[in-house]
Amino acid sequence: MKITVIGLGYLGATHAVAMAELGHDVIGIEANPQKLADLQNGIVPFYEPGLDEALKNVIAKGNIKFKADHDEESRQADLHFLCVGTPQLPGSYAANTEYLHSAVKALAPYLRQDAVVAGKSTVPVGTSAILTQVLADAAGFAPHLAWNPEFLREGTALEDSLRPDRIVIGVNDEVSEQALRKVYKKILDHGTPFLVTDIPTAELVKVAANSFLATKISFINAMAEIAEVSGADAVALAEAIGYDERIGNKFLRNGIGFGGGCLPKDIRAFMARAQELGVGKAVDFLADVDDVNLRRRARVVDLLNRELGADLSGKRVLVLGAAFKPDSDDLRDSPAIAVAKLIKVTGATVVVHDPISLDHVRAQNPDFVAEQDLALAATGADAVVLATEWAQYREGHIPADLGKVVANKLVIDGRNALKVEKWQQAGWRLIALGRNVEATA
Ligand SMILES: NC(=O)c1ccc[n+]([C@@H]2O[C@H](COP(=O)([O-])OP(=O)(O)OC[C@H]3O[C@@H](n4cnc5c(N)ncnc54)[C@H](O)[C@@H]3O)[C@@H](O)[C@H]2O)c1
Incomplete structure (x- = not known):
């Protein structure tokens, strides 16, 4: 055709x-x-x-x-x-x-x-x-x-x-x-x-699908909030509930949440449209989905404050990953960038590494130190934050290699993607969102 x-x-x-x-x-x-x-x-x-x-x-x-x-x-x-x-x-x-x-x-x-x-x-x-x-x-x-x-x-x-x-x-x-x-x-x-289908159904299918996916992620992130204050482990919880076929194990990993050019704007547009149609209440819950999602980004800063002190000025934090997901260079509403900005506000020096999208980072966020060489990026860091789970951060000898150059072996796993034992064996203190890994180590 x-x-x-x-x-x-x-x-x-x-x-x-x-x-x-x-x-x-x-x-x-x-x-x-x-x-x-x-x-x-x-x-x-x-x-x-x-x-x-x-x-x-x-x-x-x-x-x-x-x-x-x-x-x-x-x-x-x-x-x-x-x-x-x-x-x-x-x-x-x-x-x-x-x-x-x-x-x-x-x-x-x-x-x-x-x-x-x-x-x-x-x-x-x-x-x-x-x-x-x-x-x-x-x-x-x-x-x-x-x-x-x-x-x-x-x-x-x-x-x-x-x-x-x-x-x-x-x-x-x-x-x-x-x-x-x-x-x-x-x-x-x-x-x-x-x-x-008819046309309204086809239009709705996409926003309904994205709302469901966003809700699923925020659900497990809400569980992570509970787990953090009760000593439970949100990763084990996700695995346990995920075996139920009605729930399923996909899109159930807690972390710094969803972002990108679709999910955040789609749930907001859905709320706005439902309001116009007089049925805003039907999707009111999406406001909570959005809130949970934004709160998890801020949680990373809470943890840095807990570990490094209330005043982060003078500290150097390496953020691993900038794109909203691995295998993309899309920075639109990226949780990684949002976390980096929140850390920057505290007065810390923020170094960002990403395998693909550093040119975009430099153009859009000149406040960050964008460093392509991972070892240089990590040199002198007081903390490392995993924000986008690119394969290269999860595999290989990263814990040992970075351990040689950082000032302090503290890593916050914002995606629950790192192999905990591997990092701990290399002498790192690893904090993962939604879980008390030190208790299980
Ligand atoms: N990115 C995704 O993964 C994805 C997946 C499914 C659906 N969508 C939806 O698809 C749509 C596009 O998303 P995107 O991520 O590709 O956005 P985008 O911003 O990357 O692309 C939109 C493109 O349209 C061009 N454009 C705008 N007006 C034009 C015009 N009048 N004539 C010709 N070109 C024009 C822009 O220059 C831009 O390159 C959105 O509604 C999005 O929600 C995106």
Whole structure:
């Protein structure tokens, strides 16, 4: 099929490459000149394992191209995917849907009456109905607009796009359903569950899924708060409850919580939208989910104060990891950066290490010492905080190597990802969120 993908960030660039890999002819439209130039040169403008190679492959095959704007070629497309951002509005919990409005207005002059527009961005329920009207006014006919929420995870984005655990489409008409069945045919042929719903359900599926995941993480983090004051162990607790299939053991590791460009803004936008619909009470609990999450970030500073004293000025703290999760360079609402900022406020010198995203750290947080060399980063540190569980921090000889250069062998495991015994054997005092590891050592 001939398709366009509008907005080439973490979601859109991955989706465009995945569609080209499936054999479609793809035109990617990106408003940011730097990102566009990178993509045109075969460079993915962010870190996503495997995506660079896949991009080069589809460029070489000739079935993908990138442009700043639509032109007559867009009119040949049978399907247009909307992948622009829907960030949190400043000063509000609500989502900013203005980029979607601009995107459909720019598309309208090039939209064929029989072509289908499929939104993939995460939106407040009801957005598609508004966009249908905007598009109809601009195009002069009733468009085929569908919603097709995206569930990819940064770090495994391409794999998730090509082998998703389900595809959900919300449609109003047969034309949209057939176009989406056709574009995903190769994936559906593998037996991938395919759910066809009305549009509000499809819009809600994504925010409901993210709210559930956020709640699960905050639930175990709330248990961690209880464990810390009662001498219990939240890691053992998670394992024990996780054996119950109804609960499951995934997304149940306590730590400094969730972040990134999706979960925090999605639960807030959901609260704002529910309020507008007069059913705010239904998702009031998400405010607690958000609060628990933010409290766990502050817990790290409490522990540093407990261990190093109330005044941290003059102390040097190494934060391991900056991205919101491993295998990503995404710093949006990153718990690691939030923790580093909280430590900085106390007057300590904050050194940040991350395998991939230090350029972003330098650009966005000039207050931190961003050091690429791990041994240099650790030199003279009074404490080390594991904030993002990159594999390189968990494996190898890190406890012994860092132990040689730090001023004080104190490590706070903010992700419950370190091998406790290994660190203790190397002479470290290890404090893990939600557990009293010294008692178990
Ligand atoms: N990042 C993820 O893992 C993920 C997963 C699922 C869903 N989502 C949702 O997908 C949407 C996009 O997220 P993202 O992380 O890719 O955001 P992003 O900010 O990385 O990408 C959005 C891109 O759209 C471009 N853009 C904005 N307006 C445009 C226009 N009119 N024409 C062309 N390009 C335009 C921006 O320049 C930017 O590159 C959001 O709604 C998000 O919630 C993201």
